[in-house]
Amino acid sequence: MSIPAVSVTDLFVSYHGKPALDNISFTINPGTRVGIIGPNGAGKSTLLKSILGLIPKDHGEVRLLGQPVKEVRTRVAYVAQRSEIDFTFPITVLDTVLLGTYPGLSWLRRARRSHKEWAFECLTKVGMADFARRQIGELSGGQQQRVFLARALAQKAEIFCLDEPFVGIDASSEEAIIELLQEQQQSGKTILIVHHDLSKTEEYFDELVLLNAGLIAAGPVQEVFQPEMMMKAYAAQLSFFKRKE
Template structure:
């Protein structure tokens, strides 16, 4: 499936990433238009995190490239916000919740410029938005997993970006964090922002996202969820994981999506 997207906010072209000569992503091509909430879905080891890291220039590419707003990341870095997978972060470094959120402001300031009162005000507002105002001075190591995830979200908001790339923000969080996150993502989308979220839970994928990218080392499909969230394409993505797939027709039906049988 290769729908041509006019003026994509994110464009990935012929992207291949290998780790020690083993491909993690193979010849990936897709584009994402402005103002959609996109789920990147696929089994464990499918290359979802690698895709986000390649877009952020955090892993070397064997071929191809990713563009944001029609430019290379370096030219538009401040407009792109990355929220890494929580487990990939060393939470022992000494910083308060507010310090972490303020990191979202440095790009605007330049690393060596002093933060302004407005920066601090915005950072506190973002903490309030995620329900953590009272935890501003708490060391992040002392926060729960869900609270840490919300601090990350607040940092991303503080950056006031136009494209958000988030790796598994719903993994292992409490119900309140899940709800807050989902609401925020919807608000960002309604403001015309573009949000790309790695998500491994099929049960909620079609409910949460407007668009879906199905990935398993290769790109299986991408597009509006009604076109992509079909039993055939999910089967192609998940292969032999049949226990999981037993429910796929049911899932698609629940979402009132077209089911081809």
């Protein structure tokens, strides 16, 4: 039996004494594309950040690739919500991708030619090579997300974690990004995506983690994406739910 890509056990996270995640437990196998879904305020982004060790947990255990997060951090790529990124920062598209090429790259440590060539190759994969010298803030939302995906590709990560990557981007960029993620999955990578558009759920994911502070369900899409499960999670926020035929 293979080691889970992600293992979460009895995870509890609170803000100012109020529970945000209440005893969450689930596992994700390698090579799986997983959607983290739930209503607004359900704790989706909190779960992703706690998995990555970006916010403290009250108790519980998270293991990635069978190890504590700090031991495998360089093998995990994270694409934050665009609203959390300072697009006024004076950095080019190519330099943004270079940051993913190897741990510890900074302005005081020059990238080698091989790093720059690999970063440019990753930009080519996402269709952004022509924008390499642009400042990141000059791009559209969809273009920015492609660049951040290129940075994740440059990291050669085994787990990709994306927080609401399709918010505020055009349809063509969304299609291109999901195709690239599918390619990564086919090569054995594990993909976790915080997602809100229920209409794309069955098309985009193999498995789901359905939250509303507590865990409602986790597992294959066919089992989790059911009316009774969705109503339990969304309650009054979901006026109707109809599965595709």
